[in-house]
Amino acid sequence: MEFPKDLKYTKEHEWVKVEGNIATVGITDYAQDSLGDVVYVELPQEGASVTKHEPFGVVESVKAVSDLYSPLSGSVTEVNDAIVDSPEAINEDPYGDAWMIKVEISSDSDLGDLLTADEYQKFIEEEK
Amino acid sequence: MVPFAGWEMPVQYTGVIDEHLAVRSACGLFDVSHMGEIEVSGDSAIDFVQFVMTNDIERIKDGQCQYSPLCREDGGVVDDTIVYRFNIDRYLFVVNASNTAKVLDWFRQVQKKEAFPDLFIEDLSGIYSQIALQGPKSAEVIKSLLDLDPKEIKTFYFHMGLLNGEIEALVSRTGYTGEDGFEIYLDPADAPAVWQALMEAGKPFGIAPIGLGARDTLRLEMGYPLYGHELSDEITPIEAGLGKYVKFTKDFIGREVLERQSASGTxxxxxxxxxxxxxxxxxxxxxxxxxxxxxxxxxxxxxxxxxxxxxxxxxxxxxxxxxxxxxxxxxxxxxxxxxxxxxxxxx
CATH class of the missing domain: 2.40.30.110 (Aminomethyltransferase beta-barrel domains)
Structure with a gap:
């Protein structure tokens, strides 16, 4: 299982890539593996605001429904509509093609508690 | 793995969708040893069986099996089952794992309340493992293991025979997927060897092990009921669309309610x-x-x-x-x- 070093992670199994004031968000390899075959994804509209620790969307596997939790607060600048049509991309390439949303980080959003790749890996080992 | 009715059950092996499609296009192997088995035997066995099931066991011959709901007086379903008819005095009910104790208790209550002389009700769940082989390639796969040409076992018939020339098993042409296939009942001690032999025999045909996840998607695509969902103590077979398994040509528990519902709707x-x-x-x-x-x-x-x-x-x-x-x-x-x-x- 892969956890790229240049990404930050949350305990809700999302990853974040921060570039300037834009954060790209997706779910981790561990998350897609635990879910199994992803068959449906629901994402917010462009321009919607998302709130740290609050759901911003939903992924569904054949068996179950799971909320997607936003790692930070801000407004959505871009949505990856391609994965709505091909949700299997989330299983195939969770850190690449299957990014979910890009968020303009609000000035007061706290990124300090995001985990590094090593911290996240340690966290999921303890969770197992 | 997830816990279910005291068993550790595999939800998936490689992935629900791949497993599902393997069963539809080739074949798959299911460990369904959690299913309960209750034997009813004795001189009044046929009267008892007819009284507790809504379907009509007199419509099948020895060596055949039949699907039926089991109802209470109010028409609510205790469980749904496949009944194996060995002979007029001996039947095996295959029931849901989570309902085995409930069905046993229900059968004993009925036995006590009504007069059924010389009737034996026995929980055999512990002595049977069950392996299901399902999919269009199933007959070709089982052929090399079975002491009989699988063609001889017609749909909803069963055969008491030998696998690999030495392992005793009950093999029925039944299943829960909508595909051709077999359900194999055998001694738990023999189950791992038979599982491996079937996986080996199935390799050229693309056999795959199948978990509970795909078992559920396969049965739901066929509209087969799953107890706790389409059936329960509060749901009658008529409400669940199972009227063809309810035969008013004989007497059974729940008949009055079901006959009324059947006539005037639910x-x-x-x-x-x-x-x-x-x-x-x-x-x-x-x-x-x-x-x-x-x-x-x-x-x-x-x-x-x-x-x-x-x-x-x-x-x-x-x-x-x-x-x-x-x-x-x-x-x-x-x-x-x-x-x-x-x-x-x-x-």
Missing amino acids: EKSLVGLKMIDAGIPREGYEIQASGNSVGTVVSGTSSPSLKAGIGTGFVTAPHKAVGTELDVLIRGRAAKAQVVPLPFYRK
């Missing part, structure tokens, strides 16, 4: 729903017509064969006709669905 009925809008119906979701609640989803998934959201639910009488458009309330959003005939999947 308030709610089970329907199949196929999503028109995007979304997946899930157990517990509300079903609406013009913004009013008319029912509840009891099973739902994304169908790997149809690549669409499908589900079953109970709706009130005016909304049950095939073709009716209804809404499924998915996270507060009304998503359009249509009432379709069962099974969802046809070859």
Whole structure:
């Protein structure tokens, strides 16, 4: 299982890539593996605001429904509509093609508690 | 692995969709040893069996099996079962793992209340493992192990024979997937060897081990009921659309209620729903017509064969006709669905 070093992670199994004031968000390899075959994804509209620790969307596997939790607060600048049509991309390439949303980080959003790749890996080992 | 009724059960091996499609196109192997087995025997066995089941065991011969709900007086379902008829004095009920104790208790209550002389009811769940081989290639796979040409075992018949020339087994041409296939009952001590032999024999045909996840999507595509969803103590077989397994030509527990429902209809009925809008119906979701609640989803998934959201639910009488458009309330959003005939999947 892969956890790229240049990404930050949350305990809700999302990853974040921060570039300037834009954060790209997706779910981790561990998350897609635990879910199994992803068959449906629901994402917010462009321009919607998302709130740290609050759901911003939903992924569904054949068996179950799971909320997607936003790692930070801000407004959505871009949505990856391609994965709505091909949700299997989330299983195939969770850190690449299957990014979910890009968020303009609000000035007061706290990124300090995001985990590094090593911290996240340690966290999921303890969770197992 | 997940715990289920005291068993550790595999939800998936490689992935629900791959496993599902393997069974539809080639074959798959299921460890369903959790299923319960109850033997009923003795001079009054046939009278007892006829009294507790809604289907008619006199319509089948020795060596055949039959599906039937088991009802209480109010028509509510204790469990649904496959009954194996060995001879007029001996029957094996295969029941759901989570209901085995309940069915045993129910049978003993009935035995006590009514006079059934010389009747023996025995829980044999511990001495049987069950392996299901399902899919269009099943007969070719089992052929090399079985002491009989599988052609000789017709649908809903069974054979008491030997696997690999030495392992005693009951082999029936039954299943829970809608595909051709066999269910094999054997001594738990022999089960691992038979599992491995079948995996080996199935290799050239693309056999795959199948978990509970795909077992559920396969049965739901066929519209087969799963106890706790389409059937329960509060649901009758008539409401669940199982009228063809209820025979009023004989007497049985629950007959009065079921006969009335059969004649004058029920308030709610089970329907199949196929999503028109995007979304997946899930157990517990509300079903609406013009913004009013008319029912509840009891099973739902994304169908790997149809690549669409499908589900079953109970709706009130005016909304049950095939073709009716209804809404499924998915996270507060009304998503359009249509009432379709069962099974969802046809070859």
